Amino acid sequence: MKHIIAGITTLLALGAMFLVFQSDKEVDKLSHINKFIAKTEIKVKLDNSQQQREQTTETDAKSIDAEQKQKQKELDDKLQALKNKAGNVAGFKVSSLYRQKCSSCHGVNGEGIIGPKLIGDSAEKVYSALVDFKSGKRKNYVMYGLLSKMDDGQLKSLSDEIGTFEQKKNAQ
Ligand code: HEC
Structure with a gap:
């Protein structure tokens, strides 16, 4: 009888031990899972901050x-302003007649835009061209229209003035 009781007790004890062992394993598993979750959380956090960092570097670069x-645009604008200044102010002075009637096509100093370059042409060459345009011998509607309202004195003085452009430019 004693033996039987001892045997049962032993079995119970073993069973209890087994249960404890099992529950220990469960706990272990749980802690494993917890650790795993924690790790992935950290990983996710890391990934997020990585992404954020990438985003910030991207926006920084942008x-x-x-x-x-x-800055480049500002520089270009300044350069353009300087160029305009050089074109309008830094050149030699011209008569108001030339500036008003001729510079829009031939340039502020006769450098040529729509109309051909006049700087370097002699007064005689310019005068004969003007006379020919005005008479219609040389056909050009723009020049003809313009000169038809001018008298010979104006043609002469404009020709004389344009004849001095080269010299004025070189004297700058
Ligand atoms: C609306 C534009 C325009 C204006 C303003 C203008 N011209 Fe002209 N001019 C031209 C064009 C275009 C020609 C070229 C015509 C051709 O060769 O048939 C020309 C040709 C000339 C020529 C001949 C140049 C060459 O090399 O054969 C002279 C000189 C001339 N212009 C002087 C003047 C004078 C001086 C004025 C001001 C009174 C003036 N032009 C105003 C457009 C213009």
């Missing part, structure tokens, strides 16, 4: 790009 473009 804003730097935009800033550089802005």
Whole structure:
């Protein structure tokens, strides 16, 4: 009888031990799962911050790009302003007649735009061209229209003036 009781007790004890062992394993598993979750959380966090960092570097690059473009534009504008200044102010002075009637096509200093370059032409060459345009011998509607309202004195003085352009330019 004693033996039987001892046997049952032993079995119970073994069963209890087994149960404890099992539950220990469960706990272990749980802690494993917890650790795993924690790890993935960290990983996700890391991934997020990585993404954010990438985003910030991207926006940084973009804003730097935009800033550089802005600066380049400012520089270009300044350069253009300087060029305009050089074209209008730094050149030699011309008569108001030339400036008003001729410069829009032949340039502020006769350098040529729509109309041909006049700088370097002699007064005689310009005068004979003007006379020919006015008489219609040389056909050009623009020049003809313009000169038809001018008298010979104006043609002469414009020709004389244009004849001095080269010299004035070289004297700058
Ligand atoms: C609306 C534009 C325009 C204006 C303003 C103008 N010209 Fe002209 N001019 C021309 C064109 C275009 C020609 C070229 C015509 C051709 O060769 O048939 C020309 C040709 C000439 C020529 C001959 C140049 C050459 O090399 O054969 C002279 C000189 C001339 N212009 C002087 C003047 C004078 C001076 C004025 C101001 C009174 C003037 N032009 C105003 C457009 C213009």
